[in-house]
Amino acid sequence: MTTDLTVVSASRYLVSFLERCGVDRAYCVPGESYLPVLDAFLDSGIDLITCYHESAAGFMAVADGRFTGRPGVCLVSRGPGATNAAIALHTAEQDGVPMVLFVGQVPRGHLRRGAFQEIDYAQMFGGICKWVAEVSDPARLPEVLARAMRTATEPTTGPVVVVLPEDMLAESISAPIPRETGRTMSAPALEGVRQTADLLAKAKRPLILAGGALAGPLDGSDDADRGRDALRRVAEALDVPVVVTFRRHDLFPNRHRLFAGEVGLFNPAEQLEAFAAADVVLAIGTRLGDLQTHGYTFPHSPWSDAVLIHVHPDAHVIGVNHHPTLGLACPPAAFLEALVSHLPSAPLDRRDWTERLATIREPLGRWTARTADDGVVFGNVIAALRDHMPPDAIVATDAGSSAASIYRYFPFEPPQRLLATVTGCMGFGIPGAVAFALRAGTRRVVALLGDGGFLMSSHELAHAVVRRLPIIFILANNFSLGSIRRDQERLFPGRVSATALVPPDFELFARAHNCDFLRVEQEEQVGPALQQAFAHLHGPILLEVRTSLSAILP
Numbered sequence: 001m002t003t004d005l006t007v008v009s010a011s012r013y014l015v016s017f018l019e020r021c022g023v024d025r026a027y028c029v030p031g032e033s034y035l036p037v038l039d040a041f042l043d044s045g046i047d048l049i050t051c052y053h054e055s056a057a058g059f060m061a062v063a064d065g066r067f068t069g070r071p072g073v074c075l076v077s078r079g080p081g082a083t084n085a086a087i088a089l090h091t092a093e094q095d096g097v098p099m100v101l102f103v104g105q106v107p108r109g110h111l112r113r114g115a116f117q118e119i120d121y122a123q124m125f126g127g128i129c130k131w132v133a134e135v136s137d138p139a140r141l142p143e144v145l146a147r148a149m150r151t152a153t154e155p156t157t158g159p160v161v162v163v164l165p166e167d168m169l170a171e172s173i174s175a176p177i178p179r180e181t182g183r184t185m186s187a188p189a190l191e192g193v194r195q196t197a198d199l200l201a202k203a204k205r206p207l208i209l210a211g212g213a214l215a216g217p218l219d220g221s222d223d224a225d226r227g228r229d230a231l232r233r234v235a236e237a238l239d240v241p242v243v244v245t246f247r248r249h250d251l252f253p254n255r256h257r258l259f260a261g262e263v264g265l266f267n268p269a270e271q272l273e274a275f276a277a278a279d280v281v282l283a284i285g286t287r288l289g290d291l292q293t294h295g296y297t298f299p300h301s302p303w304s305d306a307v308l309i310h311v312h313p314d315a316h317v318i319g320v321n322h323h324p325t326l327g328l329a330c331p332p333a334a335f336l337e338a339l340v341s342h343l344p345s346a347p348l349d350r351r352d353w354t355e356r357l358a359t360i361r362e363p364l365g366r367w368t369a370r371t372a373d374d375g376v377v378f379g380n381v382i383a384a385l386r387d388h389m390p391p392d393a394i395v396a397t398d399a400g401s402s403a404a405s406i407y408r409y410f411p412f413e414p415p416q417r418l419l420a421t422v423t424g425c426m427g428f429g430i431p432g433a434v435a436f437a438l439r440a441g442t443r444r445v446v447a448l449l450g451d452g453g454f455l456m457s458s459h460e461l462a463h464a465v466v467r468r469l470p471i472i473f474i475l476a477n478n479f480s481l482g483s484i485r486r487d488q489e490r491l492f493p494g495r496v497s498a499t500a501l502v503p504p505d506f507e508l509f510a511r512a513h514n515c516d517f518l519r520v521e522q523e524e525q526v527g528p529a530l531q532q533a534f535a536h537l538h539g540p541i542l543l544e545v546r547t548s549l550s551a552i553l554p
Contacts, residue, residue: 010138011036011169015044016177017145023073027057031077033104036169052459054081056431058088062097063435069217071098071152078104079117092159093128094423098152099159107167108136121163134163138173155313188335192328196309197342203280205353211245211286214332230336239347241357246291250418254411260357263294271360284311285332288322311335367409372548378476379405388530394445398429398453400483401552402476427456437469451477451503461513464540471540472533478549490554506544516541
C-alpha cells in the first residue's frame with residue numbers, strides 16, 4: 001500500500017521511508033556528507049543516537065537488529081567514517097543480523113576521480129554485505145530503499161550498504177512513501193517434514209543441532225519464543241538430545257535432561273566422539289560454518305557418517321560445506337511446528353543415548369571454586385552470578401576470556417537471553433549492552449567485559465549514564481589481553497609480546513562519567529558486590545573485578 005504522491009527532498013523522503021518501515025531508533029556519527037539527512041531527522045519521531053565512534057554506532061545497530069528482528073540502522077560519513085563502521089558490517093554478516101548502513105558520499109561530479117575521502121563501497125564492502133547500492137538519481141531512491149530493507153531481512157538476514165552522494169540528498173523527489181515492506185514467506189514442504197519425522201523416529205542415536213536462525217527477536221512479538229518453544233516440543237516428543245551451536249546457549253534450557261551442550265571451540269575428545277556416534281543429525285537454523293561444526297568435524301564435511309538433515313531459511317546455504325541427505329529451505333520454527341504433528345505417539349527408548357550425552361556434559365558445566373595469588377578467579381564470579389541473575393536477564397558479552405566462563409558455567413534458562421557475537425569482535429560489549437537496554441524495558445542487562453574490550457568502546461558508557469539505563473557492567477581486569485596471552489603461552493612459553501595492558505584507573509574513569517562504581521579484589525567480596533550491583537536500579541554501575549591472569553594460562 002502507498003500514500004499519495006508527495007514532493008520532498010531526497011533526505012526527507014529517506015527519513016520518512018524509515019519511519020514507515022517501523023524504524024524508531026538509529027545510530028550515527030555525524031558528518032558533512034549527509035547533513036540534509038541529519039536535518040530531516042529533526043522532523044521525525046526516530047530516536048537518533050549520536051555515538052562517539054563509528055564502530056560503536058555500527059555495533060549498536062547490530063544489537064538493535066538482533067533484538068527487534070528489523071534492520072538496525074546506522075549512518076556514517078564517507079571515507080574514515082565508513083571504514084570505522086566496517087567491523088560492524090562484518091559482525092552482522094557473520095551473525096546473520098539485519099542491518100542497513102547509510103554512507104554519505106562525495107558529490108556525483110567527483111565520483112571515481114579519487115576525490116577527498118572517496119571510496120568505491122561496492123568494492124570495499126562487496127565481500128561482507130548482501131548488497132551495496134549507490135543512489136545517483138533521487139528518482140531511484142524508493143526502489144533502492146525498498147530493496148535494501150527487504151534484502152537485509154530476507155534469508156539469510158544480514159547487512160546492506162546504501163551510499164548517498166551528498167548533492168543528491170538535497171534534490172527533490174516526487175514519489176509515494178510505502179506504508180510497510182512485506183517479507184517473502186515460504187512454507188515447509190510436507191514431504192520433507194514426513195521424511196524427517198520418519199528418520200528421527202527410527203533413529204537409535206538422533207541428535208538435533210540448533211542454530212541462531214531459531215532465535216527470534218526479543219521484542220515480545222509472537223515470533224520471540226516461537227523457535228525455542230518448537231525446538232523443545234520436538235526434542236521432548238522424540239526424546240532427542242539437543243546440541244546448540246557456538247554462543248547460542250539460550251536456545252534450549254541448559255538444565256534440561258536433553259541438553260547435550262555446545263559445539264564450539266573447545267569440545268573435549270570424549271564429547272566429540274559421542275556426537276560422532278549419532279546416526280541421524282537434524283541441523284536446523286545453522287549455516288554449518290567452522291565454529292558451528294568444530295572445524296567441519298561434526299557433522300563431518302563434506303559427507304557426514306550420519307544421516308544429515310539440514311534445515312535453513314536460505315537455500316544457498318544448504319550444501320555449501322556439508323552435503324545433506326535431506327535439505328530443506330524454509331523457516332526453522334515453522335518446520336519444527338509442522339514436524340510436531342507428524343511425530344509418533346510413543347518414541348523409542350533412547351535412555352542409554354540421552355544419558356551418555358548428559359553424563360559427558362554435566363561435569364563440563366560444573367564449576368569448582370578456585371583461588372589464585374594474583375587476583376580473583378573470574379569463574380568464581382560467574383558461579384556467583386547464578387544466585388543473583390534475574391530469571392529474565394539479558395547477558396551481553398564482549399570477546400575474550402571474560403566471556404568464556406559464562407558459556408560453559410552459567411546455566412541459561414528461559415526467558416534468560418545470551419546476546420554474544422559469533423564473530424568474536426572486541427569492543428561490542430558496551431555499545432551492545434546499551435542498545436539492548438534501550439529496548440529491554442524492565443529486564444536487567446548484564447555486560448561481561450575484559451579490560452581490552454572495554455577500552456575499545458569505553459566512551460559509549462556515557463549513553464548508559466545519560467539515559468539512566470540500569471546496566472551492570474562487570475569488568476574483568478587482569479591487565480592483559482588474556483585470551484591472546486593464553487595462546488601465546490601455549491605456543492611460545494615464557495615469551496610475552498604485546499599482550500600486556502596498562503589500563504586507566506577504572507574508578508576515576510567511571511566517576512568522570514558520573515557512573516557508580518564498585519571494585520572487587522578478593523574472593524570474599526564477590527557475593528556482596530554482586531548483591532549491591534543488582535540492587536542498583538537507578539542507572540548503570542561498573543563493577544571492576546581484579547582478576548587472576550595465571551588462572552587462565554596453560
